[in-house]
Amino acid sequence: MSPLAWALTGLAGAIALSLLLPGWLGGVWSPTPKDVARIMLDLAQPHAGEHLVDLGCGDGRLLILAARQGLQATGYEINPFWRLWIFAKAALLGLQGSIKVKGTDLFQASLEDTQIVTVFLSQAALNRLEPIFAKQLPPGARIVTYEKVLPGWTALKAVEVRPGKWVYLYGKEQQS
Numbered sequence: 001m002s003p004l005a006w007a008l009t010g011l012a013g014a015i016a017l018s019l020l021l022p023g024w025l026g027g028v029w030s031p032t033p034k035d036v037a038r039i040m041l042d043l044a045q046p047h048a049g050e051h052l053v054d055l056g057c058g059d060g061r062l063l064i065l066a067a068r069q070g071l072q073a074t075g076y077e078i079n080p081f082w083r084l085w086i087f088a089k090a091a092l093l094g095l096q097g098s099i100k101v102k103g104t105d106l107f108q109a110s111l112e113d114t115q116i117v118t119v120f121l122s123q124a125a126l127n128r129l130e131p132i133f134a135k136q137l138p139p140g141a142r143i144v145t146y147e148k149v150l151p152g153w154t155a156l157k158a159v160e161v162r163p164g165k166w167v168y169l170y171g172k173e174q175q176s
């Protein structure tokens with residue numbers, strides 16, 4: 001193989017690994033379909049100026065939707081390729097003032113000033129996040145999850161967005 005072919009193979013391998021390895025941490029990359037992302041945001045009934053956090057933000061689609069609706073949006077994403085992608089896309093769309101992406105582990109996120117959290121991660125990750133939400137989120141905060149549930153919390157709403165696939169809305173003050 002030529003040096004260029006080796007380099008391209010190495011790059012492709014690195015990208016594939018960076019997409020799959022986070023599966024052990026919170027969930028592999030798998031994008032929320034765009035129509036579902038819109039439903040998730042609508043369910044939270046966002047107001048301009050509110051702060052949305054997407055925990056494990058992937059390619060940043062929820063951040064971009066939120067920023068377009070006048071929200072401040074922060075994503076936590078362990079994969080540097082996606083952080084770079086979001087940085088470039090936000091700049092291209094003129095949304096760089098409304099979108100931040102952090103490379104910190106999402107379980108270290110600080111959520112005290114967050115009104116809306118969106119999550120599309122493994123059930124194990126949601127189980128770990130539950131006490132963090134209970135401790136950190138302010139009253140009135142909304143959490144929207146795709147496919148997985150927040151253990152011990154009663155959903156305010158549940159919408160079947162695909163056969164057998166649900167989006168759940170939780171409210172901080174509704175915690176049971």
Ligand SMILES: C[S@@+](CC[C@H](N)C(=O)[O-])C[C@H]1O[C@@H](n2cnc3c(N)ncnc32)[C@H](O)[C@@H]1O
Pocket residue numbers: 018019022023025026027028029030031032054055056057058059060061062076077078079082104105106107119120121
């Ligand atoms: C299922 S994808 C969801 C992407 C995006 N939220 C969406 O709805 O389209 C999960 C993302 O979380 C990231 N991730 C997994 N564990 C993480 C961790 N511990 N800290 C930060 N990001 C993590 C993965 O790299 C992946 O991009």
